[in-house]
Amino acid sequence: MAGTRGQGADAPAPSPTRDTAPGTAIAETAGATDPRALRGAGDGIALRVIAPVMRIIEIPMLGLQRVLGINRLAWVFLLPNLLLFGLFAFLPVILNVVYATTGGDNVMLADRPGIGAGNFTRLLDCANHLDPNTCREDKFWRAVWNTVWFVTLQVGVMVGFSLLTAIVLNGKIRARGFFRSVFFFPVLLSPVVVALIWKWMLQRNGVLNAFLDWAGIGGYNWLVDAQWAFAWSVFLSVWAHMGFYTLILLAGLQAIPRDVYEAATMDRASPWRVFRRITLPLLAPTMLVVLVLALIKGVQTFDEVYAFTGGGPGTATTFIIQYIYEEGFAGSPRLFGLAAAASLLVAAVLVVLTLVQLWVNRKSVDG
Amino acid sequence: MASIELRGVRKSFGTVEVIKGIDLSIAHGEFCVFVGPSGCGKSTLLRMISGLEDISGGEIAIGGDVVNRIPAADRGLAMVFQSYALYPHMTVRQNLSFGLENINTPKAEIASKVDQVAKMLQIDPLLDRRPKDLSGGQRQRVAIGRAVVREPRVFLFDEPLSNLDAELRVDMRGEIASLHRRLENTMIYVTHDQVEAMTMADKIAVLRLGELEQFGRPLDLYNNPRNLFVAGFIGSPKMNFITGTVDGADRTRMHLDGGEVLHLPATGFRQVAGEKVTLGVRPNHLKASEDGAMTVKVRSVEQLGGESYVYGHTASGAPITVHSPGQTRISLGDTIRVGAPEGEIHLFDSDTGLTLRES
Amino acid sequence: MxxxxxxxxxxxxxxxxxxxxxxxxxxxxxxxxxxxxxxxxxxxxSFKTEADLQRYPPTFLPYQQQTVTVEGYDEPLPLFEITAGEYEGMILAQLRRVGLQAQMVDPAAPEERLRVAISDYEPVEQFSLATENYSDLFGRFSFLLYFWNSTFITVMATLIMLLTNSMAAFALSKYQFRGRTAVLLLVIGTLMIPQTVVLVPLFLIVSEMGMFNSLWGVIIPGAATPTGVFLLRQYMLTIPDEILDAARMDKASEWKIYWRIILPLSAPAIAVLAILAIMWRWNDFLWPLIVLTRSENFTLQLALNSFQGELQTQWSSLLAMTVLTLLPIAMVFMFLQQYIATGIASTGGK
Known part of the structure; x- marks a missing residue:
């Protein structure tokens, strides 16, 4: 859920719309290349299904067109979407502030007493912020530090492996498309399925322990050990998401013109020097985008780890979004104010990261 | 009756005025061509007539009714676009029927009209193809067919031939002209190509920078251009222009900037002694002869077999083109003398650019 | 070779x-x-029986003990190979087990009962798929209900999203109206607000609208996604305006231009968006977890999560259910891999 809003709408990746020459070219080829099959079959059937509906909508729309004129009709086309955005994106932001500054366990705003910055002071009240045990909301700080550690490890390992994979795939490889899709496959799996797959692999009598027993190393009950559970959470999250970043990095690598490499070969540069002095600098803008994107997603990690360990053992794998979920929705009493305050803090971090991303994007476009 | 009347028509985009008050009246059944260099506002003017572009000032009347506030769809016009703008996802038949479906024409009638138009334009074997499977010329026919099938009062063409190769363009020119003869509709045709304008039009409107330079029959424009711009724009190759000053004492003598003296006709032009003027002569009216009034240094010669062009410049450096039928013995580097009959010259006021011809 | x-x-x-x-x-x-x-x-x-799943170390392929129907016995009897003792090498059917001894019978001569020590035999196994794991899902578990919930949410949310987003993208790409830049900025603004940080107020709005514990509570907020507006607008910008003008001259209303011209011409982009939306909604977890608390409203993802949390995890059913949850996405992946890859790469979102 976390990422469905696709913060990276302007990630520097190939356009799905193909290279289209302006003007007439598209008009005449629009139907030619892409999902011709999809369309050819879908056209007739889809048209038959939606045509009656569309004809009915046309009657009021035609009236509106008469009244408003063509250009003001645009607002009518925008209305449904703006309504959705307003209700489910902008209004919540405002309400979030109201919740964060009120207390109690009532969901209705009218029944909630204002407590000013009470929720924030409660969250931030610590003798030593580095030691959760000295904090009033020790669970919050555990979640914060877990998230910080998790994001650092996960992003580092994931971007590293994504880069390695992308570079390998960018070489002279047979069946590149096959390998690329292999790494991409887990990206499509639902977080719960990912969690279950690995839970099944790692359980006490699971296949990994069987292998380790056979190899003489000896099995281990991985998920009851706090550190191993955390490590496997990082692994699982890397496993599930690295294909996506590999894809973006591969696109970035393939955008580097081949003749630059040929020139380097003529200059007798060693492969290592080519990598250090040509590939990495030219890939830097893409790397930045990938890093920021991974950070944004990493901070919002919840689903797969929650289904995998439930946040445990203890609070070893409880992250910040799970904290919000549990305070606001799973626990009793339901501390909506505390959850909202915590989510505002997360939002602050995300806004900063998003602004960095937009800035990086603009820079890479200009440069 | 579908006459078209433009009265003080203006258009501005923000603070930029692109059409600066145009008055024009096109009679029913006339084939009118808007011609001018790119950026002259001819396409904008056409789109204002069509209703696709708002009118900032003045009014447009079609068949006597002011249509300023009537949307494009209800003006009873049809338009052929530069890019053809065929619906790429529809077959040719669907492209032709779309407009008729929109006005709820009965199915059988649509079918018969489409067939009839397809036959007329010889696109009947293509009816089940999509635009991308057609050649440029075929697309052009479909685009015309889409306009014809709706039986509009007025046809608008926006540079319809500019995407075709030269040979096809000549063919299609003839077809559009014959279409006009057959349908006898009012047609407005926009082009930047003066040859198209000359060959097809009943009336030509020459536009420049949002203003109407001259409006009239093709040969009137050719023989009697109102100003330097029209003189230079209509006719190919371009008219030669030579600048000079009318003699202070004798208004039939003109001192060229290069020092030579020409003789001007005493009647027909209202030049004033001492006035700065520009003399215009079409290349085919210039003759190389021993008693020519002007010397021309030859820069290059094009021998086409049936005709020949000599390019050079006068003593003052003005470029001169001489066109003569047949082949010529003049060669590169020669200095020749050229002259023109008095009746074939044009005279313009150098400052205003307007013709000095007495009307 | x-x-x-x-x-x-x-x-x-x-x-x-x-x-x-x-x-x-x-x-x-x-x-x-x-x-x-x-x-x-x-x-x-997922094709192993519960007993086979308990085996450690596990076998790679699913096995089941072979059985045989012996004359005079109603139930099929399990087969064993005798590895030592008097009957070594024979394959016998077991009648019952008493302590460390088993009563066995030779399927070829069912009259005579034989006694074998259980340390002297091994079960005869054969590759066999426990398809009952799957058929059980339809009977004992409300799999079809969850499947229907998931499908309904996915289909409705995708349709609503495609419709509203394409309408907005049309307006933003093909009309010149005052406030267009403001609206575009607004849409970019929504990109900065992930659902994870507005869970609490969103919950209030959804329950105020009476959609708590209703599938619509997942569908409607899910459709408010700005990614599609960008994706589609970008594509629609490449459709030449002359085609719209031609349609206007053809007396098509603006709505007709939208659904007869713009929608079909944007089909490639819409297909990409549809695939993405289907994936997002099918895999959705956190928001349904908050809105849907009654098990009859569960989506497949919620059902999977809640089953694995139960004390007696019945892995055989759980694994089969996981496979069925994964299946639609795997199919989509196999056939439309290319579009998904480009689509995801261009929106940067999962």
Missing amino acids: GRTWDFLTATRGATRLHWTDWASYTYLFFGVFLMFFPVVWLVLS
Whole structure:
């Protein structure tokens, strides 16, 4: 859920719309290349299904067109979407502030007493912020530090492996498309399925322990050990998401013109020097985008780890979004104010990261 | 009756005025061509007539009714676009029927009209193809067919031939002209190509920078251009222009900037002694002869077999083109003398650019 | 064999493999193993009986003990191979087990009862798929209900999203109206507000609208996604305006231009968006977890999560259900891999 809003709408990746020459070219080829099959079959059937509906909508729309004129009709086309955005994106932001500054366990705003910055002071009240045990909301700080550690490890390992994979795939490889899709496959799996797959692999009598027993190393009950559970959470999250970043990095690598490499070969540069002095600098803008994107997603990690360990053992794998979920929705009493305050803090971090991303994007476009 | 009347028509985009008050009246059944260099506002003017572009000032009347506030769809016009703008996802038949479906024409009638138009334009074997499977010329026919099938009062063409190769363009020119003869509709045709304008039009409107330079029959424009711009724009190759000053004492003598003296006709032009003027002569009216009034240094010669062009410049450096039928013995580097009959010259006021011809 | 090997190890242009090529292929095949083996293992395990699942160390393929129907006995009897003692080498059917002894019978001569020590026999097993794991889902578990919930949410949310987003994208790409830039900025603004940080107020709005514990409570907020507006607007900008003008001259209303011209011409982009939306909604977890608290409203993802949390995890059913949840996405992946890849790469979102 976390990422469905696709913060990276302007990630520097190939356009799905193909290279289209302006003007007439598209008009005449629009139907030619892409999902011709999809369309050819879908056209007739889809048209038959939606045509009656569309004809009915046309009657009021035609009236509106008469009244408003063509250009003001645009607002009518925008209305449904703006309504959705307003209700489910902008209004919540405002309400979030109201919740964060009120207390109690009532969901209705009218029944909630204002407590000013009470929720924030409660969250931030610590003798030593580095030691959760000295904090009033020790669970919050555990979640914060877990998230910080998790994001650092996960992003580092994931971007590293994504880069390695992308570079390998960018070489002279047979069946590149096959390998690329292999790494991409887990990206499509639902977080719960990912969690279950690995839970099944790692359980006490699971296949990994069987292998380790056979190899003489000896099995281990991985998920009851706090550190191993955390490590496997990082692994699982890397496993599930690295294909996506590999894809973006591969696109970035393939955008580097081949003749630059040929020139380097003529200059007798060693492969290592080519990598250090040509590939990495030219890939830097893409790397930045990938890093920021991974950070944004990493901070919002919840689903797969929650289904995998439930946040445990203890609070070893409880992250910040799970904290919000549990305070606001799973626990009793339901501390909506505390959850909202915590989510505002997360939002602050995300806004900063998003602004960095937009800035990086603009820079890479200009440069 | 579908006459078209433009009265003080203006258009501005923000603070930029692109059409600066145009008055024009096109009679029913006339084939009118808007011609001018790119950026002259001819396409904008056409789109204002069509209703696709708002009118900032003045009014447009079609068949006597002011249509300023009537949307494009209800003006009873049809338009052929530069890019053809065929619906790429529809077959040719669907492209032709779309407009008729929109006005709820009965199915059988649509079918018969489409067939009839397809036959007329010889696109009947293509009816089940999509635009991308057609050649440029075929697309052009479909685009015309889409306009014809709706039986509009007025046809608008926006540079319809500019995407075709030269040979096809000549063919299609003839077809559009014959279409006009057959349908006898009012047609407005926009082009930047003066040859198209000359060959097809009943009336030509020459536009420049949002203003109407001259409006009239093709040969009137050719023989009697109102100003330097029209003189230079209509006719190919371009008219030669030579600048000079009318003699202070004798208004039939003109001192060229290069020092030579020409003789001007005493009647027909209202030049004033001492006035700065520009003399215009079409290349085919210039003759190389021993008693020519002007010397021309030859820069290059094009021998086409049936005709020949000599390019050079006068003593003052003005470029001169001489066109003569047949082949010529003049060669590169020669200095020749050229002259023109008095009746074939044009005279313009150098400052205003307007013709000095007495009307 | 030699030629196959040559073929496999040849690279474009070069005839011999460099050590880096070896390293690359080793890495890639390890990747294939790491990415696919867990899924393969899941699928194989889902065909094992509960008893087979308990076996440690596990076998790769699902096995079941062979049974035989013996004359005079109603139930099929399990078969064992005798490994030691008097009847060594014979294959006998077990009638019952008493302590360390088993009463057995030779299927060929069912009259005579034989006694064998259980340490002297091994079960006769054979490869067999426990398809009852799947058929049970339809009977004992409300799998079809969850499947329907998931499907309904996915389809409705995708349709609503496609409709509203394409309408907005049309307005933003093909009309010149005052406030267009403001609206575009507004849409960019929504990109900065992930759902995870507005859970509490969103919950209030949804319950105020009476959509708590209703599938619509998941569908409607899910449709408010700005990614599609950008994706579609970008594509629609490439449709020439002259086509719209032509349609206007053809007396088409603006709404007709939208659905007869713009929608069909944007089909490639819409297809990409549809695939993405289907994936997002099908895999959704956190928001449904908050809105849907009654088990009859559960989506597949919620059902999977809640089953694995139960004390007696019945792995055989759980694994089968996981496979069925994964199946639609795997199918989509196989057929539309290319579109998904480009789509995801261009929106940058999962």
